[in-house]
Amino acid sequence: MTQQPDPRYDIDGDVFVSPRYLASTTGIGDPALAPLLGLGWDLQHDDLGNVYVHAPDRSVRLGYLPEGEDDGLWRINAYEDPFGPPAWGACFNDRTPTEFVHAFTTALASAHNQGPDAYLARPLSGTEHDPFLAVAPLLQQGWEVEPRNWGVFAVQSPDGLAGMEFTAGDLNPETELTTRDARWQLWAGKSIDRPAWYATASTNTPVALLAAVTQSVADPAPLPRWREDTFSYIKGTAQLTPILPPEPPAPTPLDIQRAAASRRPAALPAPSVQRWSTTSRPALPGPRR
Structure with missing residues (x-):
């Protein structure tokens, strides 16, 4: 069973959102880029703030496009021929929970390491795909x-x-890559026509990459978010659990010993007693006034 995140760890948010598909984006792209950048993929950006990541052989390209022409914030394409049309494409819009994109890019990094038979594997009924x-x-x-x-x-x-x-049925390959009319569509919101967030994938997207996303979506563990960033429509439908402040660590035996020592009364200094020797004479009386 998946455990709820431990509030004693550093968590970016003040509430846990459950179910997790009712959370919005974290607004930070770095976690989803990390699996690919960790492989040494090339990172570029333009003057508008859009980011582009390429596999060394240009077989896979990712665009993180906050200044793109539409709400498709994440666009990932794979190629059999770097100069040909994409073999498959996936898109996540600008409000998709970042954790779902991270699940996709993590699976993509693993598949690319395995080679074309993995990252270009076409779905086929009755097989492992x-x-x-x-x-x-x-x-x-x-x-x-x-x-x-x-x-x-x-x-x-x-x-x-x-x-x-x-x-x-048959779908237009170009339409699948540029619109929501794709083979696969995942969404959350009041309806598929007006989703809070959505993700699409074209016909030949490897099943392993899609399964990584749906496993993350289905995970019962909540996601941390800032309350003001949650969707307004989820009030009354999602469970928002406050993230408690960090608890102090359990005291160690040494801590207990030190605390006990600090509570002991301080030892009084020994009284100052004048010591007399056998040859000492009694003090002479002072002069009278």
Whole structure:
């Protein structure tokens, strides 16, 4: 079972948000970039503040685009040919919890280390790349299959505030990379038409990368956030648990000994007694007045 974060650690936030898919972004991109930068991938940025990360062989490219043309804050593409069209693409909008993007980039870093057979692995039913494996973590946490139109497989969270869709049939590859009309769509909010956040993935996105995201979404552990940054719609739907101030560490045996010693009364100095020798004479009386 996943444990709740220990409030004694340094946590950036004043409340825990549960379920975690009702949390918003942390507003910091560094944690999601770290798995790729840790492999030595190339980091560049433009004058607007957008960040671009490339694999050394240019087989994978990531854009962190706070000044992009739309709300697609994170865009990740992989290529069979660095000069050809993307083999697959994924997008996370600007309010997606950063932890979900971090799950994706962590899995991507691992897959890229394994080679093209991993980071370009196409979903295939009945194999280790079966698309169902991307949905399984959600179903294991009580998400239910939701009736939709023919050709769309959808699951929804128990509270109805998050869902995932898989669209069958032929799709336009370019449209999948530039709009929400992609093979996969994950979202949270009051409806899929007006999501608080969303993530999309095109047809050939490896299942292992998708499963890493859904495992993070399905994790029952809450996420720390600042109360003022939480979505307004989650009031009454999400559980906000105050993060307690750090507790003092348990005293060690040496601490106990020192405390006990500090409570003992200080020893009184020995009385000053004039010592007389056998040859000493009694003091002479002083002169009378």
